Amino acid sequence: MKTVLVTGANGQLGQCIQKIQTQHTDIAFHFASINELDITDTKKVQEFFENQHFDYCVNCAAYTNVELAEDEEDKAFLVNAEAAKHLAEACKKHNTTLIHISTDYVFDGEKTSPYVETDATNPISVYGASKLKGETYIQEVFDAYFIIRTSWLYAEFGKNFYKTMVQKAKEKANLTITTEQTGTPTNANDLAALIVKIIQTNNTDYGIYHFSNDGEATWYDFTKEIIQNLHLAEADQPSLKPVDTYKTKAARPKNSVLDKTKVRNIIETISWQESLRNLMKNHQ
Ligand SMILES: NC(=O)C1=CN([C@@H]2O[C@H](COP(=O)(O)OP(=O)(O)OC[C@H]3O[C@@H](n4cnc5c(N)ncnc54)[C@H](OP(=O)(O)O)[C@@H]3O)[C@@H](O)[C@H]2O)C=CC1
Numbered sequence: 001m002k003t004v005l006v007t008g009a010n011g012q013l014g015q016c017i018q019k020i021q022t023q024h025t026d027i028a029f030h031f032a033s034i035n036e037l038d039i040t041d042t043k044k045v046q047e048f049f050e051n052q053h054f055d056y057c058v059n060c061a062a063y064t065n066v067e068l069a070e071d072e073e074d075k076a077f078l079v080n081a082e083a084a085k086h087l088a089e090a091c092k093k094h095n096t097t098l099i100h101i102s103t104d105y106v107f108d109g110e111k112t113s114p115y116v117e118t119d120a121t122n123p124i125s126v127y128g129a130s131k132l133k134g135e136t137y138i139q140e141v142f143d144a145y146f147i148i149r150t151s152w153l154y155a156e157f158g159k160n161f162y163k164t165m166v167q168k169a170k171e172k173a174n175l176t177i178t179t180e181q182t183g184t185p186t187n188a189n190d191l192a193a194l195i196v197k198i199i200q201t202n203n204t205d206y207g208i209y210h211f212s213n214d215g216e217a218t219w220y221d222f223t224k225e226i227i228q229n230l231h232l233a234e235a236d237q238p239s240l241k242p243v244d245t246y247k248t249k250a251a252r253p254k255n256s257v258l259d260k261t262k263v264r265n266i267i268e269t270i271s272w273q274e275s276l277r278n279l280m281k282n283h284q
């Protein structure tokens, strides 16, 4: 029986992993929310690893508010960088493989084709910089890590762009959505499946991986597809307008499409439209 600690377990991704735990009776999960394990509490992290052996630690804990991070730099770096480093140190000491999640926002978006794992990073936001620092720390500490960079996560859980748009569309709001960024929406349930697959197959091809659904979209394209899948009557349709720029505090990469060639050695990938459709059949 493999033992797996999941930090930040009540977040969006953490809940997606919780949802599939019953399908994996060969894995003993310990789901720790921030209340049980605050990953910035170094002493608590050490105690946790001393009290029980974990074969894997899946770090779903993160500071994810891209806008607020511009004003809360210290907090973002504490959670996304310093705490990630301490987790890696605990993993190293206790022979635990770390599966850590990172982001497309480590790139500046100037590349005009999909980003591969070895491309130069150059974050343009505090959030992106804090996540990159977390990656760097982990790599400095040890080798037994999977750093999975993903993009534009959404699911039926937590707070995300998809859920905001579903709610606004149902309220018949006037939506103005940017076409300035191109990336790939990713169903967090698909990422949860990748994480479990790595664990189940005893994969030891450590390193950085890019994972997202297939294809590309602007936030406007994503919103349009969400609304189509709601199958609203003509009279209930919201107004949807593309705009060049939607004013925000944090800068976001113009292009953050990730190349999935490497990760396809582990799992198949599916188009973002298909995965969105699958989710919306069951959750609206
Ligand atoms: N969401 C997205 O679009 C994307 C996310 N990612 C990465 O994927 C990972 C999972 O993201 P997602 O599930 O969407 O994020 P969420 O914000 O939904 O979940 C993060 C969880 O971490 C918790 N948390 C925050 N600080 C701490 C702490 N100090 N100790 C323990 N837990 C803490 C949060 O608790 P609370 O809510 O109480 O603060 C929350 O439950 C993150 O690493 C994120 O950077 C990558 C690309 C896209």
Ligand SMILES: Cc1cn([C@H]2C[C@H](O)[C@@H](COP(=O)(O)OP(=O)(O)O[C@H]3O[C@@H](C)C(=O)[C@@H](O)[C@H]3O)O2)c(=O)[nH]c1=O
Binding pocket: 064, 065, 066, 067, 102, 103, 104, 105, 150, 151, 152, 153, 160, 161, 164, 175, 176, 177, 178, 181, 219, 246, 248, 252
């Ligand atoms: C709400 C809203 C946003 N936007 C724009 C703002 C922004 O450019 C874009 C995305 O909006 P959000 O701020 O919701 O998304 P954002 O927080 O930037 O999402 C990011 O989260 C972090 C955690 C990641 O790691 C990234 O991969 C990415 O998913 O859409 C509109 O154009 N219209 C709207 O009504």
